[in-house]
Amino acid sequence: MLILLAFIIVFHITSAALLFISTIDNAWWVGDNFSTDVWRTCATNTSTCTAITDQFREYQSIQAVQATMILSTIFCCVAFLVFILQLFRLKQGERFVLTSIIQLLSCLCVMIAASIYTDRHEELHKSNEYSIEVSKGQYGYSFVLAWIAFAFTLISGVMYLVLRKRK
Numbered sequence: 001m002l003i004l005l006a007f008i009i010v011f012h013i014t015s016a017a018l019l020f021i022s023t024i025d026n027a028w029w030v031g032d033n034f035s036t037d038v039w040r041t042c043a044t045n046t047s048t049c050t051a052i053t054d055q056f057r058e059y060q061s062i063q064a065v066q067a068t069m070i071l072s073t074i075f076c077c078v079a080f081l082v083f084i085l086q087l088f089r090l091k092q093g094e095r096f097v098l099t100s101i102i103q104l105l106s107c108l109c110v111m112i113a114a115s116i117y118t119d120r121h122e123e124l125h126k127s128n129e130y131s132i133e134v135s136k137g138q139y140g141y142s143f144v145l146a147w148i149a150f151a152f153t154l155i156s157g158v159m160y161l162v163l164r165k166r167k
Contacts, residue, residue: 018149027140075106100160
């Protein structure tokens, strides 16, 4: 049981780390001389970064991605704290339902964020407001990490739903 508990804790911390990296790091859309995410666009050859503000035509889509990624990260961290509290408070044989619900909310938020970015990426990167040409790029590793975090939080949420507190 102790090995299972350690595995679940490591899996949850890995999910949280993936969410933090994908939310913060500047690599959702990359090209030869630029990288962009939901916060800013950076030219790699000059090391200059421009914040994405409301001057962009698709700013509402970016804000939706920002908000849901932040919510996902917060839900994942709260789920971990609730799991630790339930670990000591639940009676033997009870399930970690509250932890599971919060973790599945985190899963839903990261899925919404990545789906919005996937759907709107053409309009986002064809905007004339960028100081550099960003339309010729590809998805970066932060975007991929967001989808991996979706899978990890989904698996983690289901594990908590199935998990019973044992001796």
